[in-house]
Amino acid sequence: MVNKKMIFVLILAFTLLLTGCGSNANDENKNDKEEAFTIGVIPVQTVGEMEMAMDKLQTILTKELNRDVSVEVYPDYNGVVEAMNYNKIDMAYFGPLTYVVAHEKSGAKAIITQLIDGEPFYHSYIITHKDSPLNSIDDLVANSKDIDFAFGDINSTSGSLIPSIELKDRGVFESEDVNQFKSVRYTGSHDATALAVQNQQVGAGAIDSAIYNQLVDSGKIDGSLFKTIWQSEKLFQYPWAVHKDTNDVTIQKLKDAFLAIEDEEILGAFGASGFTEASNEDFESIRQAAIKQGIINE
Incomplete structure (x- = not known):
C-alpha cells in the first residue's frame, strides 16, 4: 500500500514538473512573439493622411514576419534618423537624404524602394499657381525679391536639398535667413507645400513629383491650378532601410513581403505603383549632394 502511494506521489510530482516546464516554454514563446519589430516612417504627407495605409502595412508585415510589427509615422524627418541612430526602431522609411544621413550615423541599410510607373525614380519640382506670372525658373530668379518661397521639410531631398542647391547655384538662396526671396518658409510636408501654392499663400514651392x-x-x-516651372534630374526613390544588425532571414522576409504588396491604399500613400529592391549604392548621387551642402562629411 505504501509503495502504491509513493508511486502515485512520484507520478504527480513528475506531471507537475512537466506542466511547469511547458508553462515556462509557453511564456518564453509568448514573450518572443510580443517583442515587436518597430518601423518609423517619415511624414511624406500629413500624419493623419497616412494612418490607415500604415495600419494595413502593419497587418501585412505582422503576418509575413510571424511577429508583432509596429509602424509609426513620425512628425518630422529627423526624428526617424534619430530613432534609428539610438536603436529605437528596427526599420525606417526614409527620404533619400535622411537615408544617407542615417547610413553615415548608424549604418542603416537600404533594402527596398518604391516604383513610380514601373521605375524607381522621381523628380523635385518647383511649382507655382496657374495665375502666377512665373513660367520658368529664370522668371523665379529674376523676380525672387517679390516671391514668398516654400520648401517642405528641411531634411527632405526633393522638398529642400535638391532645389536649394539649384537656387544656390543661381545666386538667390543660401539659407532660410540668407536669401534673395521676399520670404522663405519650411512647411514640413509635401501636401502642405502644395496647398500653400494652391491657396496662393506662397508664390512658388518645391515638392516631390510623385x-x-x-x-x-x-x-x-486641383491639378488645373498649378504650373511646374522647374524639374530636377532623376532622383532614386525613397528607401526602406533596416537597422545594421538585422539578420538576413528577416531581411529576406521583409523583401518578399514588400515585393508582394498590391494594396492600392498602401501604394497610394507613397504615390507608388509597386516596390523593388534597393541598395546603398543607389543613393550615391544624394550622398554627393549632401556632402556639397555640408550635411555630411566626405
Missing part, C-alpha cells in the same frame, strides 16, 4: 501627382490623382489638390 507625391504631387498622387495628391492630384486623389483630388486633395
Whole structure:
C-alpha cells in the first residue's frame, strides 16, 4: 500500500514538473512573439493622411514576419534618423537624404524602394499657381525679391536639398535667413507645400513629383491650378532601410513581403505603383549632394 502511494506521489510530482516546464516554454514563446519589430516612417504627407495605409502595412508585415510589427509615422524627418541612430526602431522609411544621413550615423541599410510607373525614380519640382506670372525658373530668379518661397521639410531631398542647391547655384538662396526671396518658409510636408501654392499663400514651392501627382490623382489638390516651372534630374526613390544588425532571414522576409504588396491604399500613400529592391549604392548621387551642402562629411 505504501509503495502504491509513493508511486502515485512520484507520478504527480513528475506531471507537475512537466506542466511547469511547458508553462515556462509557453511564456518564453509568448514573450518572443510580443517583442515587436518597430518601423518609423517619415511624414511624406500629413500624419493623419497616412494612418490607415500604415495600419494595413502593419497587418501585412505582422503576418509575413510571424511577429508583432509596429509602424509609426513620425512628425518630422529627423526624428526617424534619430530613432534609428539610438536603436529605437528596427526599420525606417526614409527620404533619400535622411537615408544617407542615417547610413553615415548608424549604418542603416537600404533594402527596398518604391516604383513610380514601373521605375524607381522621381523628380523635385518647383511649382507655382496657374495665375502666377512665373513660367520658368529664370522668371523665379529674376523676380525672387517679390516671391514668398516654400520648401517642405528641411531634411527632405526633393522638398529642400535638391532645389536649394539649384537656387544656390543661381545666386538667390543660401539659407532660410540668407536669401534673395521676399520670404522663405519650411512647411514640413509635401501636401502642405502644395496647398500653400494652391491657396496662393506662397508664390512658388518645391515638392516631390510623385507625391504631387498622387495628391492630384486623389483630388486633395486641383491639378488645373498649378504650373511646374522647374524639374530636377532623376532622383532614386525613397528607401526602406533596416537597422545594421538585422539578420538576413528577416531581411529576406521583409523583401518578399514588400515585393508582394498590391494594396492600392498602401501604394497610394507613397504615390507608388509597386516596390523593388534597393541598395546603398543607389543613393550615391544624394550622398554627393549632401556632402556639397555640408550635411555630411566626405
